[in-house]
Amino acid sequence: MDRAETQAPPEALTVVPLRHYGLWVGTAITLVILGLILKALATNPAFDWPTVGKYLFHPSIIRGLGQTLLLTITIMVLAIIIGTIVAIMRLSPSRVLNAFASAYIWFFRGAPALIQLIFWFNLSLIVREFSLTLPFVGTLFTIKTNDVMTPFVAAVIALSLHEAGYMAEIVRAGINSVASGQTEAAGSLGMNHRLILRRITLPQAMRFIVPPTGNETINLLKTTSLVTIIAVNDLLYAAQSIYARTFETIPLLIVVAFWYLFVVTILSIGQHYIEQYYGRSDQQQGASLGETLRRAFRFGRVAQPA
Amino acid sequence: MTSKAENQARFGVPVDSMVFARGVRKSFGNAEVLKGIDLNVPTGSVACVIGPSGSGKSTFLRCINHLEEVSGGVLLVDGEFVGYDLRHGKLYEVNNKLLCQRRADIGMVFQSFNLFSHMTALENLIEAPIMVRGMSKGEAKDKAHALLERVGLSAKADAYPRQLSGGQQQRVAIARALAMNPKVLLFDEPTSALDPELVGEVLVVMRDLAESGMTMVVVTHEIGFAREVGDQLIFMDGGVVEERGEPREMIANPQSPRTREFLSHVL
Ligand SMILES: Nc1ncnc2c1ncn2[C@@H]1O[C@H](COP(=O)(O)OP(=O)(O)OP(=O)(O)O)[C@@H](O)[C@H]1O
Numbered sequence: 001m002d003r004a005e006t007q008a009p010p011e012a013l014t015v016v017p018l019r020h021y022g023l024w025v026g027t028a029i030t031l032v033i034l035g036l037i038l039k040a041l042a043t044n045p046a047f048d049w050p051t052v053g054k055y056l057f058h059p060s061i062i063r064g065l066g067q068t069l070l071l072t073i074t075i076m077v078l079a080i081i082i083g084t085i086v087a088i089m090r091l092s093p094s095r096v097l098n099a100f101a102s103a104y105i106w107f108f109r110g111a112p113a114l115i116q117l118i119f120w121f122n123l124s125l126i127v128r129e130f131s132l133t134l135p136f137v138g139t140l141f142t143i144k145t146n147d148v149m150t151p152f153v154a155a156v157i158a159l160s161l162h163e164a165g166y167m168a169e170i171v172r173a174g175i176n177s178v179a180s181g182q183t184e185a186a187g188s189l190g191m192n193h194r195l196i197l198r199r200i201t202l203p204q205a206m207r208f209i210v211p212p213t214g215n216e217t218i219n220l221l222k223t224t225s226l227v228t229i230i231a232v233n234d235l236l237y238a239a240q241s242i243y244a245r246t247f248e249t250i251p252l253l254i255v256v257a258f259w260y261l262f263v264v265t266i267l268s269i270g271q272h273y274i275e276q277y278y279g280r281s282d283q284q285q286g287a288s289l290g291e292t293l294r295r296a297f298r299f300g301r302v303a304q305p306a
Numbered sequence: 307m308t309s310k311a312e313n314q315a316r317f318g319v320p321v322d323s324m325v326f327a328r329g330v331r332k333s334f335g336n337a338e339v340l341k342g343i344d345l346n347v348p349t350g351s352v353a354c355v356i357g358p359s360g361s362g363k364s365t366f367l368r369c370i371n372h373l374e375e376v377s378g379g380v381l382l383v384d385g386e387f388v389g390y391d392l393r394h395g396k397l398y399e400v401n402n403k404l405l406c407q408r409r410a411d412i413g414m415v416f417q418s419f420n421l422f423s424h425m426t427a428l429e430n431l432i433e434a435p436i437m438v439r440g441m442s443k444g445e446a447k448d449k450a451h452a453l454l455e456r457v458g459l460s461a462k463a464d465a466y467p468r469q470l471s472g473g474q475q476q477r478v479a480i481a482r483a484l485a486m487n488p489k490v491l492l493f494d495e496p497t498s499a500l501d502p503e504l505v506g507e508v509l510v511v512m513r514d515l516a517e518s519g520m521t522m523v524v525v526t527h528e529i530g531f532a533r534e535v536g537d538q539l540i541f542m543d544g545g546v547v548e549e550r551g552e553p554r555e556m557i558a559n560p561q562s563p564r565t566r567e568f569l570s571h572v573l
């Protein structure tokens with residue numbers, strides 16, 4: 001080795017980075033493919049961007065979007081409530097409650113959402129009417145199943161029972177993640193079971209419950225498009241009704257995809273703030289919003305090599 | 307006759323007794339962990355419990371506040387069964403509400419602190435007084451600040467447990483127990499999880515408590531603390547009290563060979 005080189009002061013040494021030829025080739029190929037896609041998007045007449053613009057804020061599309069959001073929120077709220085109850089039953093010392101909860105999760109999580117949806121919509125094939133009859137008083141009221149089981153109600157029942165199966169497992173895992181010493185300390189302070197659950201266990205479990213629940217909400221948003229099959233007037237159904245008449249299929253599907261992506265983006269931002277709220281006792285700087293969005297859409301560099 | 311006086315007469319409990327155990331047994335399945343423990347802790351005194359791992363010290367403490375149900379014997383706190391009421395010669399399990407009320411009077415400090423990790427130090431202190439005792443928020447906060455000052459942590463009121471050292475966490479945990487105005491405080495190896503240089507600050511707080519007249523049952527390996535602060539020393543081994551006595555005397559001159567051997571390891 002050259003003498004002068006070995007004796008050079010350390011700050012004079014330059015670092016020559018390793019050349020990642022494979023990375024360059026991969027990047028080049030990706031750029032070419034991206035270019036081709038953009039060219040196709042811009043020039044292929046089937047995409048018909050002016051039509052997309054025309055329908056983006058079309059009243060029936062907006063109404064459909066509203067219906068989709070209403071469905072998602074209603075179902076998710078119900079699923080969280082039912083799921084939490086099932087999770088608590090699953091963790092209870094009672095064998096019967098425990099077995100019931102397990103069976104619930106097994107069935108409603110296992111049976112395909114589409115089948116459950118069609119089943120509830122066709123409930124009148126099994127039960128024609130509901131009536132309340134009291135001894136000595138007689139029948140108080142009778143309602144026909146078909147009158148109650150509107151497509152919207154069927155969709156809410158079917159999908160919230162289905163989703164609750166997933167939520168139950170998420171909540172249970174969250175509760176189990178809380179150290180048993182917390183319950184013991186609370187018990188020694190004279191707090192009862194319900195108080196401990198509400199004030200100690202669940203708030204701590206939230207840190208583990210929120211991220212998967214955010215994923216479930218995003219999933220559910222898209223799953224609600226199944227309801228078109230029982231003619232609930234949601235976003236996809238609204239688009240289908242239009243292109244059934246005008247045959248502008250692709251532009252309308254782009255409109256639908258745009259709105260789904262838009263809502264998912266909003267949900268991801270909301271999830272970020274909720275996670276930060278429940279992680280505040282950790283005090284490590286929460287990931288920045290940009291970071292979260294990047295993670296949500298998997299662009300940019302996701303994982304740093306260790 | 308009150309149930310307390312009735313119990314005291316029936317079981318021959320000294321009038322000033324805070325914790326009274328006679329023949330306390332506890333089994334987990336087939337394994338008998340406590341095989342008849344006798345103990346009397348007079349009000350305002352400090353009982354220190356030592357013994358090898360697995361001898362049943364924690365189990366006994368947990369029986370005192372009914373975190374574990376005893377399998378046999380009599381265990382009274384301030385003259386009352388914690389989990390039961392004695393009526394017509396039978397022990398009736400008390401309802402949940404009453405059990406919680408009685409537990410609220412028995413403070414417990416754990417080896418692993420067990421502070422509520424999603425709450426600040428202050429929130430840890432006011433939680434049970436507000437939710438269990440129905441104290442107003444303002445009053446609970448005033449009291450909490452005073453207690454944090456007492457354990458030397460008034461500057462840490464808004465810190466989360468994760469931001470505190472082990473010694474600080476344990477002092478907050480002691481303050482949390484004190485916030486309920488307990489009749490008696492149980493300590494389960496409160497300094498065992500601490501780095502040696504942090505043990506002292508917790509022992510100072512405990513010594514201060516003992517001097518202020520708090521009734522304490524302390525499971526510990528700190529023989530120095532037992533000697534200087536304890537009013538009685540109990541050596542447990544294999545689920546029985548192997549030896550008991552005045553701490554200085556017993557440490558200086560243990561009678562049982564098991565005690566002698568154990569002390570030679572920890573001293
Ligand atoms: N919930 C439980 N179920 C079954 N066995 C248990 C349970 N809790 C404790 N034991 C057993 O009881 C015995 C005494 O345990 P305990 O925790 O009271 O000992 P210890 O004296 O506190 O020991 P250490 O100094 O290690 O804390 C041990 O053998 C332990 O395995």
Ligand SMILES: [Mg+2]
Nearest residue numbers: 363364365494
């Ligand atoms: Mg122990």
